[in-house]
Amino acid sequence: xxxxxxxxxxxxxxxxxxxxxxxxxxxxxxxxxxxxxxxxxxxxxxxxxxxxxxxxxxxxxxxxxxxxxxxxxxxxxxxxxxxxxxxxxxxxxxxxxxxxxxxxxxxxxxxxxx
Amino acid sequence: xxxxxxxxxxxxxxxxxxxxxxxxxxxxxxxxxxxxxxxxxxxxxxxxxxxxxxxxxxxxxxxxxxxxxxxxxxxxxxxxxxxxxxxxxxxxxxxxxxxxxxxxxxxxxxxx
Numbered sequence: 059x060x061x062x063x064x065x066x067x068x069x070x071x072x073x074x075x076x077x078x079x080x081x082x083x084x085x086x087x088x089x090x091x092x093x094x095x096x097x098x099x100x101x102x103x104x105x106x107x108x109x110x111x112x113x114x115x116x117x118x119x120x121x122x123x124x125x126x127x128x129x130x131x132x133x134x135x136x137x138x139x140x141x142x143x144x145x146x147x148x149x150x151x152x153x154x155x156x157x158x159x160x161x162x163x164x165x166x167x168x169x170x171x172x
Numbered sequence: 173x174x175x176x177x178x179x180x181x182x183x184x185x186x187x188x189x190x191x192x193x194x195x196x197x198x199x200x201x202x203x204x205x206x207x208x209x210x211x212x213x214x215x216x217x218x219x220x221x222x223x224x225x226x227x228x229x230x231x232x233x234x235x236x237x238x239x240x241x242x243x244x245x246x247x248x249x250x251x252x253x254x255x256x257x258x259x260x261x262x263x264x265x266x267x268x269x270x271x272x273x274x275x276x277x278x279x280x281x282x283x284x
Contacts, residue, residue, distance in 0.1 A: 061212075093272060097262070103215075103262065103275035126205035149214060158222055158274055159230055160264075 060085045062146045062152050063165035074169050076124075079135045079166050081150030089155040092126065092133045097165070098146040106148070109133065111155075137168075143168040174198050178263050178276035185253040185283045191278050195263030201245040203266045204246035205230075205273060206238060208259040215262060221246055253283045 071077035094106040150163040179226030207215040212225040221240040239250045
């Protein structure tokens with residue numbers, strides 16, 4: 059069974075600086091998808107970024123980018139120019155290409171200091 | 173553009189009571205899911221429905237039942253609530269099995 063590990067329960071970053079959230083996963087599959095979701099205090103789950111395992115190029119979405127290391131089974135999220143609105147719980151998630159479920163990590167709380 | 177709508181948003185139950193959480197999506201998605209979120213454990217899949225007319229157990233199905241009423245609606249039922257079912261419940265949907273999921277706003281359920 060696949061597992062997702064987020065080793066940082068909590069992180070802090072100064073406004074306008076850069077922070078990286080870590081995620082590792084365990085799978086024997088070669089084709090899959092990885093996601094980062096943001097959960098602000100409103101509780102809404104918001105998709106931040108998505109990566110297909112067959113793509114070598116790292117996904118980017120504005121200030122958000124990932125460092126996808128397939129061999130190391132690592133999928134970190136970098137947030138540049140951090141803003142107060144980035145403060146939230148961030149979840150890393152895995153989905154098999156042919157699977158029916160998202161497997162989530164335990165989450166990382168990100169605090170942004172002004 | 174409602175997306176995924178869950179009702180209710182908050183609920184308090186007494187041990188042994190039953191209730192149904194409702195979920196509807198207006199995106200014409202085939203797959204729907206129920207997750208629960210507990211502190212330090214991320215989200216765990218309770219049940220899912222890959223397409224209309226089918227349902228399957230996820231990681232933590234005990235104590236729950238589901239109904240895929242039609243393509244839009246997927247309900248979660250607690251027949252006899254227990255304090256261990258105190259959690260935040262999320263409904264989600266996706267176009268197919270291997271695309272990203274869109275989530276409802278969650279239901280905070282407390283069983284006393």
